[in-house]
Amino acid sequence: MTERIVVLDFGCQYNQLVARRVRECGVFSELLPLSASKERVLGNALSGIILTGGPDSTYEKGARTCPDWVFTLGVPVLGICYGMQYIAQINGGTVEPCAIREYGRKAAHFENHPLLEGMKEGGIVWMTHNDYVSRIPEGFNVIATTDCCPAAAFADDERKLYGVQFHCEVSHTENGNRIFKNFLKNICGLKCEWTPEGSADTLIEEIRAQVGDGRVVAGLSGGVDSSVAAVLVHKAIGDRLTCIFVDHGLLRQNEAQEVMEFYRDSLGLNIIAVDASERFLKKLEGVVDPERKRKIIGEEFIRVFEEQAKLIGDADYLLQGTIYPDVIESGSGGACVIKSHHNVGGLPEDVNFKGIIEPLKTLFKDEVRALGESLGIPANLVWRQPFPGPGLAIRVIGDITKEKLDILRQSDYILRREVKAAGLERALWQYFTVFTGIRSVGVMGDLRTYDYAIGVRAVTSTDAMSVEWAEIPFPVLRRISECIIAEVPHVNRVVYDITSKPPGTIEWE
Ligand code: XMP
Secondary structure, three states, rough: OOOOOEEEEEEOOOHHHHHHHHOOOOOOEEEEEEEOHHHHHOOOOOOOOEEEOOOOOOOOOOOOOOOHHHHHHHOOOEEEEEEEEEHHOOOEEEEHHHHHEEEEEEEEEEEOOHOOOOOOOOOOEEEEEEEEEEEOOOOOEEEEOOOOOOOOOOEOOOEEEEEOOOOOOOOOOOOHHHHHHHHHHOOOOOOOOOOOOHHHHHHHHHHHHHHHOOOEEEEEOOOOOHHHHHHHHHHHHHHHEEEEEOOOOOOOOOOOHHHHHHHHHHHHOEEEEOOOOOHHHHOOOOOOOOOHHHHHHHHHHHHHHHHHHHHOOOOOOEEOOHHHHHHHHOOOOOOOOOOOOOOOOOOOOOOOOOOOOOOOOOHHHHHHHHHHOOOOOOHHOOOOOOEEEEEOHHOOOOOOOHHHHHHHHHHHHHHHHHHHHOOOOHHHHEEEEEEEEEEEEEEOOOOEEEEEEEEEEEEEEOOOEEEEOOOHHHHHHHHHHHHHHHHHHOEEEEOOOOOOOOOOOOOOO
């Protein structure tokens, strides 16, 4: 990799978005904390630095700062919002509170400048700031303005320091990507040829270098991250990779069988299936509390995994499907991160491995998907909806029994069938049914019923951090309800969950 942008995180809610936008323009980018060392910032290559927005006021005590050496590395620096104000402040300009807080869409006037090439005069920019640069530092020129903002963008071409007060990373800024493209091409002079698909060869080479002639063991869940990671490692070291798929009895209809066939037949992976369903269900007997369910499943998963890993023997490395948001959210910026939330059981601590392999740890979910497709992984796996590690256990409210799991599985199968028939699969982030545990009175064929209510949950999202309940067309909802009641014994009522996140969560438990 010869082109790389570092995004320094001043605490803006859009920080990941900035890194993503740079990548969308074809340059690999990394979001780093302000505490990152000089070596870390320099990395193998450094072409430019972006300072993000943030919640502080530059003139207040305790406001975030970055080390002075950031500006001495010989690469252009672009500040966004707080980042711009910070550049102004440390170079002798003045930052003050706005008389009226500028928030929302604003029309901007753009000067003729390489950073603003292609920006339409009067185009909309997204503002959200309490402070503004009231006096620009010496050596800088104002290159954009809005009604309220005398310096909506500035530039010091000599020292290659730039700032935009508006958030060009959010989609509300018209043509905002153009600012990134201009910064990368016109200011940093980059070719912009990076793609996630194009990184496959490098990732495979890195895996080979790390593993040498060692062996790798992986826990596969059937999800996209662990699958793409396994396919990469398989391409790198072939059958020295052994995958373990644990069926904890909490999977969806036919899932264990389908996943196994798929991994073996379509992907050619060396995979061991472990049917541990009885064992898990026994441990979960009578357990109602959601957190206890999670803990029991996590713990049991570790035990099963450990046993299998020992049976395989002499594996040197453990493969994890960690992706970039996991790394960023941990705040540790690149250390080995295992969240029990993401990988049931997480890292088995007392199994000895020489090291962990995390080939996807610099990629976002959509990039993992693009990489997966380029590796030839079929679309139905690459575009699978996320499924939680604890599986259906956290979709059965209250204690778990085989009867309840069967009802849940059947209803979930019908929902998935109907969503597919309606062509809505790609439009939804997740869609599933919930065994609510509630029984209610109904009437079917002139007879009174007293049966279970099934909840239907369908959400849209880009990252699962915040979600909207999905506006599934009424005719589709009607059909889902009718099919579930007609086809699943002991269900006489279907309810649709119209709660977004926040305040709800995606899963009910
Ligand atoms: P919530 O319910 O917290 O879910 O809004 C956010 C996303 O995470 C998934 N999820 C889990 N995934 N282990 C996992 O691997 C878990 O314990 C777990 N809990 C929730 C959930 O399906 C959604 O995609």
